[in-house]
Amino acid sequence: MTNKYDVIIVGAGPAGLLAAKAAGLAGMKVALLERKSEISSLERMCGQTLVSMNDYYFDDLVQYNREGKKIVFLNNGFSCNYEGPTQNCYAWHIFSPNGNRLAFGLPEETRKKGDYGAVGLAYDKEILFRCLLEEVTAAGVAVFTGIDVDEVSTSDEGVTVSGSNKSFEGLYAIAADGTNSRIARQLGYNRDRTFYSYLLSKGWYMRNVKAPSMDILMSSITYKPVAPGYMFIFPRPYDDELNVVFLALDARVNLDEVADYFMKENPFTAAWFAQAELLDMHASAQYIFSPIAAPYRKRVLLAGDTGSCQELENSGAMISGWKAGSAIAAALKEDRVGTASQGISNYIQWWQKTYIEKCPHEAYIMNFALPYVLDAAEDFNYICSLVKEPLPPCWNPYAAMNHMGALVQSLVPTIQQERPELMPKLARMSQPMTEILADTTEACKPPAHFD
């Protein structure tokens, strides 16, 4: 026997939960399907931060209402409850292999502005999920866990979503099943996308890390023989804890070796980890494709990472989910009223304007591709040594790359004089990402039958 819903939402991450909340609040009959049995448990690696608290990001400005315990999206006019601890993040510092610092903001300055000096906000994602689940349930959404969806079939009248020996019928579906979405793949979207690389990560919550600051994002690079490895250290909303993540774009890079490099070999960073206590471990593995240009096909609307390049960050996923849930509610009402449809086309226009045009994915990937351009540790050490002044306080990966581009431009006369051999490398920054990452792309491309 099947159940009939207005909309079936696949995936109870930030995008799916907000989509369910929006459609549920509009009075639609919503089913939310999740393959885990415990929605709030988090095994996948995540920075667990709201990035970009000090500027517009994906067309919205996020405010944390500390008294009211709400995360508020000021431009899109919605909020969600978060009744857990937070930690402001006051700057982003990138360290070259020898410890030269490229600073997006100085925490000793930004801290003076309190919440309004923060570039990001760290939170506990398991608590956020619990709060969102409460809101979704209160909005009347039927939540089904342990459903690993493996088929979505569509007709002119509706959709049928099946998995784990259950079947759900609806008028529309929202695919919020994340990067490398099985549904997007089934609907044929991947055939039009450009493949770049993997993004693989492994990391731990850690205690007793003696980092330069506990309330900033810190990142660094290592040059492994085949491809670069990265370390990102995120603040945690718990005393003396940090979230330490090791990443690579290339599957030939051994993440254990990357972790060993930063924690034991590199004298600059190894000192931070001498007493480190490793707590919970997390991991993730995903392909990086170019984003999906038109995220609607056959009564299935895509939300969040499902249609994006790599990840939209949590705030981007929440915005997209809210707008997708609202768009489907609008479409349902349009159908019933008999008015001309525009809910879904408005969503697609918004998607194209924000995700595709304002936040070009190659600028995001450039955050990881810089060591592919400056492909020797000494190059990175040298460029960072030239930077005397901090860049603007920023944790918007798109804006950061603009700042970085302007910085490199300003350094060109010095580099031309001191290290002219670096100029051809820097010129590669303006090449297409497929050329910058060509070797990794070739080594990691998915099998032909993945599309």
Added chain:
Amino acid sequence: MVRINTDECVSCGGCIDLCPTVAIRMVDDRVVIDPEKCTTCKICVQVCPLNAPRVLEEAG
């Protein structure tokens, strides 16, 4: 075929999405490989950051 070493796996689910034949599933919050569907393409072995998938025998 490939089997997941449950001691190493934290159920992040990355391999589930990347498996070209949809042979990997989440069952009761654990990652499980369906031996009927596994073609031993070893994508999961290549991508797992924790080295949890183990090749038991090569494809025949």
